[in-house]
Amino acid sequence: MKTLYSEELLARYRRAETLEQGAFSKSIAFNTTVYPHWVGESHCFWYKRETRDGQVFRKVDAKASTNEDAFDHNLLAIALTQASGEDVQADNLPLDNLDLLQAPETICFEAFGKHWAYSSATQTCKQIEALPAGWKQSPDGKKALFSRDYNLWLYDLESGEEKALTDDGERFYEYASSQPMSIYGQQSSSVSLEAIWSPDSRRIFTHSIDLRQVAIAPPLIEHVPADGSLRPVVSNPENRVAFGGDEHIESYRFLTIDITTGDCCYADYPDCPATYPPYGGYFTGQRGWWDKDSRHAYFVDQKRGGKLVNVVKLDSHTGGTQVLFEERSDFAVTVIPLSHIHPLLTPLPESNELIWYSERSGWAHLYLYDLTTGELKHPLTQGEFIVRNILHIDTEQRELWIQTAGREAGRNPYYCDICRVNMDTGALTEVIASDGEYVVCDQQSRISVGHPNASGVSPDGRYLVTTFSRVDTPPVSLLLDRQGQTLSTLETADISGLPEGFTWPEPVMLKAADGQTDIYGVVFRPSHFDPEQSYPVLDCTYYYASPVGAFSNNHYSMSYLSAWAYAELGFVTVIIFGRGNDGLRDTTFNSYQNPDFPLAPMHSSRCYKTDCIAGIQQLAEQYAYIDLNRVGVVEFGSTPTALMGMLVHPDFYHVGTSINAMACSLMEGDIAAAHPLGADLSQWPEFEQRADQLQGKLLIINGMLDWCMYVTMTFRLIQALRQANKRFDMLLLPNLDHGACGYTIQRSWDYVVEHLLGETPPQDFRLETAYDSMVEYTSPLLNSDSGY
Structure with a gap:
């Protein structure tokens, strides 16, 4: 049978496949970031060098500027094979939590779920x-904490004796658990013990979470059960999640425990709402800490709605509390910017001070507080720029290593530089800055996810490891001294896996819809681009889109490569960073509310399309090959950028694909919601109210096991579209959760190729990603001889 598509189109799909698979796995770019793990207090660190066959471990002596194999990989592979009975390859050693402190004589690590020591x-x-995973050892090394049957337990490492520290825990009333903080009630695979030891090893600071009155979550029904049975089952019959406006919500009750007497001392303070981020525990998220006196503890309470944050001091002997200071905002207090997973605050127990992150001046800066009095001592940074990261603190020299953005006029305000700040005078010294992004591991930001023990700055602050990157160049990882001088180039990213004939994306500066505000973006063009041809334009501004660095050296790698993949299909694709709440610009920029479709304060305004439209129109004036009669918009996950385009701006966007989008914010979990308690939720518009405005071609895709953006949200929109007598396309996948498998991405490709390019998608093409092997159930009937 004659194919209806061209071989040239299939070749485009193959090039797009290369890029999309690179978004989920290491296949096209290697060594895009170096994650340094410092060896004790020395000037040496190790990191993993990626290869096409796996990885090798390198050890760097910063003082001597040497870079060599950390150990003999062949000998270790042979020894581990003999000891474990597993097949171990020297070029892909499965080592986790490597400890070179005793090297070269002994190397400790984890492999195959066990702990090992290798003697050279x-x-x-x-x-x-x-210790078992999840246990927490006391500072004196004599005891450990663990969780059992919803309660907190104590284990004596010398005698082996166990003792329950709490005894009233039960289902939906747990101590020291991160599970209720999992995304909207979904059980997390990364459970953490949410308790911290006092410095003297005598007390515990922890919390309980009471979900007994929180409403049951919307049901997730396995219509095609994974065990092969026929009868559908409810996969989350007991999960509980509060919506914005619910009376009962997920919240913390803080307490301290004296391990000697067993006395529990509850804080005389109202329960604190569980807030963003919804995928990390409270103490793991660094929002509570002890003073050096082991009597007083501190915690951060962000009130429901996000407009008020209190820093509270707790007396562990009496339970008495004192609000040391508060942070207020008419919009929303940004405790954790989009680039981070932990707050940008740092307690200094030795001096009883707190470095506090605030946007009170209209710009994100650091302030130094006295934790004895709660008084502000002085700003650490100030000016019309923002602080993006805290990298290192030298308490003896009273010096901070930080990253700032927007200090240099005319430079992309998202590019981070590296500076040092004197904590007493506020004097700022620039270490390195240029027209590009400097990525540094800081143990708080998203860049360090998966590398919790990596740190860019040496323990004594004399050396720094950073990766320099732009969207249009390969990343380069450098070793610097404290003056910013390059001592050596550690790695230059290997990009040999990119499609043949690829064209680097172009960073652009544009104007927002107000005609005044500078906005930034990236333009992607297909391989073998011909400026004499006409191209449809595709808006790929995902929630985690970024105009700064390339590949996986920042947390935007998936959107970067996915947008590039769409371009390879035959589009000019764009990512445009418009006004909205992301915490990465000044407060005026972040608090922008689109009058056509305002959103609640802490909901991401990044799905607004007014600035994207203005930017695309400017690009069309500059580039004649952009066809404004063929404009599409695609999205993946959570932020409903395609729905915003197709339903709020139907005259501009002609084709859109939506995957697992927040189609109804009323059903978003209160952990991430920002509706103030008691607010009239009807003041915030929903997409279902705009259903009658749909004009173009819209494909709605949803996983029916999505525990984050429930398919019920989508059903509400579908019902509204039906009542408005609108034509749309829909794809529901019974065994897909919040992720995007190869099939959903491919269907999105097919949709825009057919309706925006006007071509017939290749019918025998099959896109597979690393995510696919984790989710899909295959019916036994497909491979049987039953005749079906």
Whole structure:
């Protein structure tokens, strides 16, 4: 049978496939970021060098500027094979939590779910004892905490004795658990013990979470059960999640426990709402800490609605509390900017001070507080720029290493530089800055997810590892001294996996819809681009889109490569960073509310399309090959950018695809919602109210097991579209959760190719990503001889 598509189109799909698969796995770009793990207090660190066959471990002596293999990989592979019985390859050693502190004689690590010690002297591996995952050892090394049956337990490491520290825990009333903080009630695979030891090892600071009156979450029904049975099952019959406006919500009750007496001392303070981020525990999220005196503890309470934050001091002997200071905002207090997973605040127990992050001046800056009095001592930074990261603190020299953005006029305000700040005078010294992004591991930001022990700055602050990147160049990782001088180039990213004939994306500066505000973006063009041809334009501004760095050296890599993949299909694709709440610009920029479709304060305004439209129109004036009669918009996950385009701006966007979008904010979990308690939720418009405005071609895709953006949200929109007598296309996948599998991405490709390019998609093409192997159930009937 003659194919209806061209071989040239299939070749475009293959090039797009290369890029899209690179968004989920290491296949096109290697060594895009170096994650340094410093060896004790020394000037040496190790990192993983990626290869096409796996990885090798490198050890760098910063003082001597040497870079060599950390150990003999072949000998260790042989020893680990003999000890574990597993097949271990020297070029892909499965080592986690590597400890070179005793190297070269002994190397400790985790592999195959066990702890090992390798002796280079005897060339042997032996299994060693270690605390179970999730346990927390006391500072004096004598005891450990663990969780059992919803309660907190104490284990004596010397005698082996166990003791329950709490005894009233039960289902939906747990101590020291991160589970209720999992995304909207979904059980997390990364459970953490949410408790911290006092410095003297005598007390515990923890919390309980009471969900007993929180409403049951919308049901997730396995219509095609994974066990192969026929009868559908409800996969989350007991999950509980509060919506914005609910009376009962997920919240913390804080307490301290004296491990000697067993006395529990509850804080004399109202329960604190569980707030963003919804995927991390409270203490893991660094929002509570002890003073050095082991009597007083501190916690951060962000009130429901996000407009008020209190810093509270707790007396562990009496339960008495004192609000040391508060932070207010008419919009929303940004405790955690989009670039981070932990707050940009740092307690200094030795001096009883707190470095506090605030946008009170209209710009994000750092302030130094006295935790004895709660008084502000002085601003650490100030001016018309923002602080983006805290990298290192030298308490003896009273010096901070930070990253700022927007200090240099005319430079992309998203590019981070590296500076040092004197904590007493506020004097700022620039270490390195240029027209590009400097990525540094800081143990708080998204860049360090998966690398919790990596740090860009050496323990004594004399050396720094950073990756320089732009959207249009390969990333380069550098070793610098404290003056910013380059000592060596550690890695230059290997980009040999990019499609043949690729064209680098172009960073652009545009004007917002107000005609005054500078906005930034990226333009992607297909391989073998011909400026004499006419191209449809595709808006790929996902929630985590970024105009700064390339590949996986920042948390935007998926959107970067996915947008590039769409371009390879035959589009000019754009990512435009318009006004809205992301915490990465000044407060005026962040608090922008689109009058056509205002959103609640802490909901992401990044889905607004007014600035994207203005930017695309400017690009069309500059580039004659952009066809404004063929404009599409695509989205993936949570932020409903395609729905915003197709339903709020139907005259501009002609084709859109929506995947697992927040189609109804009323059903978003209160953990991330920003509706103030008691507010009239009807003041915030919903997409279902705009259903009658749909004009173009819209494909709605939803996983029916999405525990974050419930398919019920989509059903509400579908019902409204039906009542408005609107034509649309819909794809529901019974076994898909919040992720995007290869099939959904491919269907989105097909949709825009057919309706925007006007071509017939290749019918025998199949896109597979690393995500697919984790989710899909295959019916046994497909491979049977039953005749079906």
